[in-house]
Amino acid sequence: MNKYITCDQLITDFLHDYVATTLSPEKAFEFERHLGVCPPCKRYLKNYRETIVMAKTVGSTPRTLERVPDDLVRAILKTRRSGG
């Protein structure tokens, strides 16, 4: 049995590709073997995934639901008419 990968290797080198499911099967096995004995890394992975979900959710939600301001509409149309 190989030595366990370290937390540094797991987080720095493997985590991105593991989440992207592009890690090789051998490395994914080592990744998951480490998780099985390392609650902090397991928690780190969970929170890393949650972070992605939260960024996606919040980033896809408009900051405001305001109408485009009239002065901006006028500026756009004026610039068009002037050949801008």
Add this chain to the structure above:
Amino acid sequence: MNKNLPINPSFTPKNALDQAAQVGHEPSREPRHGAADERQLLARLRQGDDRAYEEFVRAHGDALLAVARRFLRNEDDARDALQDAFLAAFKALHNFEGGSKLSTWLHRIVVNACLMKMRSSRRRRESSTDSLLPTFLPDGHRADVGPGWAATADELLSDGETQAMVRAKLDELPDDFRTVLWLRDIEELDTAATAAALEISEAAVKTRLHRARQALRTLLEREFSR
């Protein structure tokens, strides 16, 4: 307002944003008009009908300004990007063949305009995420194991204040990292398309994305463990 920004809707940086149009993953980009209405509007636009241009801007402006505001932190920059995007769209309308929805096409243009705006600003380019990355002992163990958090994203985001906090933390990321996270995790471009859009290597995209996610995770952990 820079009227000479090289925004060409038919040519986003190396066509990087085409993927977003093809994927069509954002249901909120559904056009407000039916296909027949859209064709009529396009015909009037191509004839130079001034009222059609105003209808066009008002029909799509709200959604596109919301995109620009999400992408750019500064209101003036968001307004400039919207204006640049519409002017670019006007010039390219004759090339729009209806292969994608008009709203999707416009979304791609405004994202491109935002990228151009960010390139011209680069206000936080020198910032680093180093202080927000985990640190390790010489034996490879974590040196700074934090408390993490137990709740799921859905549970946490059910609270409007938490949504605002997460948005604020996203805005705290340095632009180089925030932009990559935005294109990859929010716009859902793939690594190659993001690399092309930002004119950096795919390896740099992966590194920056990983750092951005880790930095954001640290910022959120600090809030959730209070």
